[in-house]
Every structure is written in structure tokens, then in C-alpha cells.
Amino acid sequence: MPAKYSSSKENYLKAIFHLQETHGTVTTNDVANELQTRPASVTDMLKKLKAQKLLLYEKYKGFKLSNDGRKVALQIIRKHRLWEYFLVEKLRFGWDEVHEIAEELEHISSKQLIDRLDEFLGFPKTDPHGDPIPDSQGRWVQAKQVDLLNLPLNKVAEVSGIGDQSAEMLELLGHKNIGLGTRLEVKKKFAFDNSLEVKIKNQHTVTISEHVAKNVFVKYDE
Amino acid sequence: MPAKYSSSKENYLKAIFHLQETHGTVTTNDVANELQTRPASVTDMLKKLKAQKLLLYEKYKGFKLSNDGRKVALQIIRKHRLWEYFLVEKLRFGWDEVHEIAEELEHISSKQLIDRLDEFLGFPKTDPHGDPIPDSQGRWVQAKQVDLLNLPLNKVAEVSGIGDQSAEMLELLGHKNIGLGTRLEVKKKFAFDNSLEVKIKNQHTVTISEHVAKNVFVKYDE
DNA sequence: TTTACTTTTTAGATTTGCCTAAATTTTATT
DNA sequence: AATAAAATTTAGGCAAATCTAAAAAGTAAA
Structure with a gap:
């Protein structure tokens, strides 16, 4: 055919x-x-x-x-x-x-x-x-979207949206090499200030504040 | 490119x-x-x-x-x-x-x-x-092979190639359980129409026309 | 060898997917 | 609202790969 x-x-x-x-x-x-x-x-x-x-x-x-x-x-x-x-x-x-x-x-x-x-x-x-x-x-399987704070530890996810899109935020994300489509996983969560250690795919690990984490949305498979 | x-x-x-x-x-x-x-x-x-x-x-x-x-x-x-x-x-x-x-x-x-x-x-x-x-x-590497008509009687041989690969031919061979690697020997050759009786290893004997025999190639030890 | 037949090639269209250049429509800016 | 700019579409062509119908070349037969 x-x-x-x-x-x-x-x-x-x-x-x-x-x-x-x-x-x-x-x-x-x-x-x-x-x-x-x-x-x-x-x-x-x-x-x-x-x-x-x-x-x-x-x-x-x-x-x-x-x-x-x-x-x-x-x-x-x-x-x-x-x-x-x-x-x-x-x-x-x-x-x-x-x-x-x-x-x-x-x-x-x-x-x-x-x-x-x-x-x-x-x-x-x-x-x-x-x-x-x-x-x-x-x-x-429609990927689930959550902010970084709610991403389970060690789940590989893909950045799918940014909440606060101010120039300052974008500058910070740009500097840390995070953008739409970036694949990453949360390696550690500090209860003290809710900051995160995030491993970016094929790169090294960065630290992210609660404020930032709340504004980075990611998709991942259940 | x-x-x-x-x-x-x-x-x-x-x-x-x-x-x-x-x-x-x-x-x-x-x-x-x-x-x-x-x-x-x-x-x-x-x-x-x-x-x-x-x-x-x-x-x-x-x-x-x-x-x-x-x-x-x-x-x-x-x-x-x-x-x-x-x-x-x-x-x-x-x-x-x-x-x-x-x-x-x-x-x-x-x-x-x-x-x-x-x-x-x-x-x-x-x-x-x-x-x-x-x-x-x-x-x-061109494999040395003979067609079934030229296989000596009672020689065990292995099917190594098919000449006519039309769907019809493949259907017929499939039905008679003949495929690549099948081991068989020619038991009888009828001079009248050049049809053959072929014993398939571990199975019983089937009859094969000259036309089919010409298109089934086999390898065997001298 | 001349005619008849077969094979192969040309001539002229068609379809698909692309192009440039020009026209049209929408949108943005004074 | 008028005009400039941008986006979109039309018009007209081109190249690849196919087709049909007809012409040309080659082969065979009377």
C-alpha cells in the first residue's frame, strides 16, 4: 500500500x-x-x-x-x-x-x-x-506540570514555563543556563530556606532560591 | 546531507x-x-x-x-x-x-x-x-549453490537461496515448509516431468515441480 | 528487399512541490 | 483615520517523474 x-x-x-x-x-x-x-x-x-x-x-x-x-x-x-x-x-x-x-x-x-x-x-x-x-x-501520556518546589526529588523534568518573566528573572535563569526545554532534576531540598540543588542535564549542579523555584514550571511523566 | x-x-x-x-x-x-x-x-x-x-x-x-x-x-x-x-x-x-x-x-x-x-x-x-x-x-561473497534439480539423489543439503521470490512462490514454499536453512534430500526424480520427491528433514516427503525445483538453491558437502 | 511488426524515442501534458515578483489584506504607527 | 509596514496570497514559472499518442528506428518475414 x-x-x-x-x-x-x-x-x-x-x-x-x-x-x-x-x-x-x-x-x-x-x-x-x-x-x-x-x-x-x-x-x-x-x-x-x-x-x-x-x-x-x-x-x-x-x-x-x-x-x-x-x-x-x-x-x-x-x-x-x-x-x-x-x-x-x-x-x-x-x-x-x-x-x-x-x-x-x-x-x-x-x-x-x-x-x-x-x-x-x-x-x-x-x-x-x-x-x-x-x-x-x-x-x-500527558506530562504533568508543576513548579520546581513541587517536583519530586530525582525526577527528570523539562522546563515548560516561567512565571515571573521580568528581565531580572530571565537574567538569572540565563546565567544558570535554564531555559524553556531545559531538562533537569532536583537533587536536594533544604528545609531551612526551601532552596534547592538542581542538576541540569549534561551540566553541573546549581542552587536555586524558593522565590525562583516557585516561578519555574516543569513537565514530567508520572 | x-x-x-x-x-x-x-x-x-x-x-x-x-x-x-x-x-x-x-x-x-x-x-x-x-x-x-x-x-x-x-x-x-x-x-x-x-x-x-x-x-x-x-x-x-x-x-x-x-x-x-x-x-x-x-x-x-x-x-x-x-x-x-x-x-x-x-x-x-x-x-x-x-x-x-x-x-x-x-x-x-x-x-x-x-x-x-x-x-x-x-x-x-x-x-x-x-x-x-x-x-x-x-x-x-557469492555463495556456491546448486538448484534442486542438480542436487544428487540422497544427498542431504541445506536451502540457501530462492530464485523466483514472487509472493506466489513464497506462499507455496511456506506451505510445504521449505525455507532458508531447511535441510532436505531428493529421494526420487521422475524423468517424465522432472518433478521431484523431496524428503524434508524431520518431516515427511513432498512433491515439487521442475519449475519450483529450478528456483530452490541448496548447499551441500561434496 | 520491401513490407509488417516490434521496440524505442519524441512530443506534449499532467501533478507535486517549490520558487520569485507582484498584488492584496491585515496590522501597526503616526 | 490615513499611511506605512508586515504578512499573506496570487500569478506565473520551473524541475522531476510520470503519462498517452504519435513518430522513428530497428528487426523479421514474405
């Missing part, structure tokens, strides 16, 4: 999905930028996606994925992340070398292949970057 | 390689037939392959792969067979289910990926159909 959608369409769906999730809104320019292409090309493709009912789109009025489009996007993401897991865990690639290869592998169409791969890998919940892997029905 | 050649070009190279190996000569019509396409489309592609020096071609005068074309074809075949091996040995697919999926996987471009996969699989010498896997330099 031939693939239902071209690789190109799949890439658009995936990009739109990501922008929707992370920025809330999506614009033609955002998509063009994400896919390293031109706004005019994006407009062309949006029309095709609309014609296939994968996208809700009215010209000049913005757009978002339909339920079907969302489903397709989730399957691509599932494939991408399972292949990344395979590359790192079985073929011993570094976690920073696998993205490009997975970009190609994610377009292999066989659903049976991906389900068997999933099984072979032991049904992993997250990819090597800590992002969740949707299951074969496209369900995610 | 982007793929050097389109999937389509790779498919042409592979088809031409196979026709060259098995029939000696290759014609425009053969290629069209092999790839389920039209002769006019083949002519178009031959020109492109010639322009890229992958093919030696003069119109109306026949054609064959250049050294470069041959090298590319062997790399595709390497990838195809390694993926088939992976699908059967690691993901537990049946050896008759893997061809289609491997047709897609063989176009993934990363050379590093395929070399690591090779290593992960333990550098297999043949794919699940018994066909040899070229090494990363494109060399292969």
Missing part, C-alpha cells in the same frame, strides 16, 4: 502541530521559517491540506489542524521518536546525532513496522530527548 | 542491475516491466542517468550500468538486504512479509546508519532469502 500522504505533507503537519503546541498560534511565516521554505509555498500547501480536510483554514484568517490532521501528526511524531530511541539504544548513536536520520525514517509508511519496533524496544514512554512517545492510538 | 539520488533513480539502478545479472542483457521494455512503468518513462530516466554518468547509453543501441552506477546499485541492495535481515531477525516478521517494507527502507540515505545496523546485526552474510549482502565497500 502506498503512503497516504507525501513526506512533504507529513512535514507540514508535524511542523504545524509543534507550533500549535508550543506557541499556541501558528502563522504562515512561522511555518515557512520552521520548514526553511517560502511563505508562498506554505500557502500552496495549506490549500492542499485543507482540501484533504487535514487543516481548518480560511485565507488571511489563520489556521489549525483538524482532528484528522492532528492524528496524522501524532503518528509521525510517534515514528520519529521511536526511531530516535532505536538509534540511541540499539545502534549506539549519540542523542544529538539522531535527529536528521529520524527525519527520514519517520516517513516509512508501514504501521505494522512501527508497532513491531515499539514492541522490540519495550514500549518506551519517552525518546532520548525526554519527549513523550504517543502510543499506537495516538494517545500521549 | 541530502540523498545523492532520488528514490526513483535508485530504483532504476537496482532494476537494471538485477536484469543485467540475471538476463545478461537489458532492454527498455524489460525495465518498464520490472518497474511497472511505461517504456517512454524509462527512456526519459535513462537520459538522466546517462547525464549523471551512472549509465552507458546510446539511443536505440542498448545500455548498461557504468562503474559508478554499479556501485550505487550495490549499496541499495546492501541496504535492502540488511533491513530485511533486521525485520526478520529482530522484529520477527515472516521472511515473505518483508520485501515491501525494505523497498522503502532501502532509500534512507545515511551511510553511517547502515554500517551501524550491519554491526548491530553481526555482519550477516546473506539476507533471509539467502541472497548475499554486499559489504560496505560493495564486495560480496
